[in-house]
Amino acid sequence: MTAELRRLPFVVRPLPDEPFGSWFETMAATLRTTCGDLARALGLRVLAQGPLGSTSWSVQLDDQQLANLERTTGLTSEVLRATTREGFAANAVQFDRRGAISLFSPISGASGRYCPDCLRDSNGRWRLTWQFPFGFACVRHHRLLNDVCAACRKPPHRTALPHRLVPMPGACRNPIGRLDNGRVRPCGADLRDDHSDAMDAGADVLDAQRLIMRALSKPRTADGIWSSGPQPASRVLGDLVLLAGFARRDLEERGPDESRTSSGGAGAIHRASAYAVACRAVHDTALLNELFRDNVNVNTSYDGLSPQMQTLIASTRGTKRRATFVLQTAFDGGDAAARAAKIPALLWPEWTAHLAPRRVDRTIAAAALSAAIVLAGSRLTHAASLGLIDREAPSRRVTNVMRSLGRSGAETETLPTILQLAQFLDAVDTPIDYSRRRSLDYTELLQPEEWERIAIAHNVHSGFPRRAVLARAHVHRLLSGDRVQRLSPLDGAPELVTDSELHGFTRNAPSRVLSALEEVAALYLDGLGIEEPVTWHPTPSALGLAPFEPDRAGARKWVARRPVRGASGGPKHVAISAAYDEGLSIRATAVKLGLSRQTVARTRDAHGIPSRPGRQPRFHVDIEWLREQYETERRTAVSIARELGCSPTTIRRHLRAAGLTHGAT
Structure with missing residues (x-):
């Protein structure tokens, strides 16, 4: 079909805010x-008869249709x-x-509202915003949109071309009968x-229409009830549609809408007034509570509602929203498997300390x-969801904590923060692939000999074997972000490491030792060719x-391997x-520095510091004379000493x- 398509000699450029059907x-x-001829020329349709899909074209165009349109019109796919x-x-x-637009999407649904003044200004060309269920006013001509044709009293533009x-x-183009030849007779x-x-729109109605269109044009809205956590346009519109329904119900109880059409549904006046009330309510807590009081039920x-709206509805009912439902319905989209590769199995310690529930095991939290x-x-x-990051985790304990997140009064920001983290991770490329980190083989990580060298270099007791096991578990946690139980123990290790022991090691180890262990982790990654x-x-x-x-760190005081090191206030x-x-x-020197003579002598020899000669003799004795006196003259040491003084x-x-x-004399 594409080979038969040709570029049209004349193309009208679409207006801003004009639907494809127009x-x-x-x-x-x-x-x-x-x-029908134009559809075939554009590559949109090849059937010889039947209704055209003009209404669906204004909703969504597939890739093949876009390619054909680009070829025949010269317009870009973006336009x-x-x-x-x-x-x-x-x-x-x-x-x-x-892959089609969901029927539950706030932008779904057919509407044939229109502004006669805009049609006159554009020579009969329609606006896309009139087709949305929340389009009710023309902010250009300050009037409400018409719902029906004045001639046939039916909503126009709901039928195909x-x-x-x-x-x-x-x-x-509403059908009102048939011609003599059997064809449909349009209203015309x-x-x-x-x-x-014309029904004039008040300032509050126009402000409401502008607010809705601003929400539609922005990725997120952070006004009114959504200030505690910015929400996507779909959730904002869902909240406004719900509140407008509550307000419309109250308005209808007060009296009928004279603008109601014979085809049923709300009239233009009540619809516009309801949305005006809804837009005020999101900024007025008293009005919001009034709408909820008589309309919220089981x-x-x-x-399709925002977490803030769900919480308000649950509060009106006297219940609390389940954390599961809040998390699952807060936003749509996002690849859970891809997100799982961006986070460790145990959330980063800094975030865990901020979000973890009280009185819950730190690792489980x-x-x-x-x-x-x-x-x-x-x-x-x-x-x-837990299986994507750790299939061997204690599922029952972890899932029980997941269900209770945000229930305590001290945890009001837990769920909104989790949602922010999830959306942030979906939007960025993180520098670490934790899915790969969790699959690495850590058998050869930090052997006891290497830990002994680190302990000697930083003057701390190696604490072998327990401290060596803890140091290895700490490096494993740095690299994998996983539970210590996933690390295979060293040969001869007395027992597995508990999470509380590892937490104590991390809190109390000197910063220089932790830095050395981080260097070990970096070298391990380099050896595997991982540039992270x-x-x-x-x-x-x-x-x-x-x-x-900051998390309250421990004293970080370990017993030194040689306590005298550093006692002089600097290198010995x-x-x-x-x-x-x-x-x-x-x-x-030993007395002055508070060291032993052995330590001073050992340090002097290690660093090549020369020693000062000892006490010099007060007199010299001629060895030959002494030999003659002692062996030949047979004199004693006492008599010789008396002679020499x-x-x-x-x-x-x-x-x-x-x-x-x-010998003796």
Whole structure:
């Protein structure tokens, strides 16, 4: 089919906010051709008869249709997609499993409202915003939109374009009978000439219409009740539609709407007034409570509503929303498996300390928080979301904590923060693939010999074997973010590491030791060819949150391997060298620095500090004379000492130095 398509000689460019059906109708009228012929020329349709899909074209165009339109008109796919609800209201669109726009999406539904003044200004070309259920006023001409054709009293533009007729832009195409040849007879009334009494829109109605269109054009809205957690356009519109329904019910109880059509449904006046009330209520707590008081019941659905609205409805009922439902319905979309690869099985310690429920095991809480982030916006069960990050976790304990998240009064921000984290992770590319980290083999990680070298280098007791096991578990937690039970024990290890032991090790270990262990983790990744940081976590400021209070660290005091190290207030060899320059002996240096003589001598030898010579002898003895006196003259050490004026001990020391053995006289 594509090979037969040719570029049209003349193309009308779509107006801003113009639906595809209106542009198609204008093209057919301009070229004076039937809608069926134009559809075939554009590559939209090949059937010879039957109604055209003009209403569906204004909702969504598939890739093949867009390619054919680009080929035949020269318009870009962006321009063409903007003529559909899928492109114009991309922030609020929701899809079903087949990839079509969901019937439960706030932008679904058919509407034929129109502004005669706008039709006159544009020569019969319609606006896309008139087709939405929440389009009720023309902010340009300050009037309410007409619901029906003045001639046939039916909503116009709800039927497909006629296949065999040349259309007339701005004319009502509702069927009102059949011609003599059996063809459908359209109404044909010119909607541009509708001079029925125009219903003026008040300032509050126009403000409401502007607020809705602003919400439709922004990815998220953070005004009114949504200020505690910005919500996507689909949820904001869902909240407004619900509140407008409550307000319309109250208005109808007060009296009938004179603008109600014979075809049923709310009239233009009540519809516009209801949306005006709804838009005020999201900024007025008293008005919001008044709407809820008489309209919320056990049958009120939570589907498509924001977490804030769900909480308000539950509060009106006197109940609390289940954490599961809040997480699953807060937003649509997001790949749970891809999100699971971006977070550790145990949520980052900084975030766990901020979000973990009180009086809950820290490891169980961390696993529950990670699984809750995976669960957000999905239709997974608790166990399935946990299984994406840790299939061997204690499922019952973790899922019980997941169900209780946010119930305590001190945990009011837990669920909104989890939702923010989930959406943040969906929007960014994280530097660590935790799915790969969890699958690595950590058998050879930090062997005891390596830990012993680290302990010696940083002057701490190795604490072998227990502290070696804890250090290895700490490095494993840094790399994998997983439970310590997943790490295979070392040969000869006395027992497995408990999470409380590991937490105590991390809190109390000196910072220099923790830095050395982080270097071990970095080298381990380098050895595997993985170019990733050892650890990473999103900062609170990235989510618009205030900085977290630091976790209360332990004293971080370990017994030193050699307590005297550092006792001098700096490196020992520097202080000992300075004492040598002062002329102090080993003994004097040891007394001054509070060290032992052995430590001073060992440090001096290790760093090449020269030793000062000891006490010099007061006199010299001629060894040959001493030998003659001792061996030949047979004199005693006492008599020789008396002659020389020294002690017998000095003579005996000289005799030993000369290799002579003194004896009795």
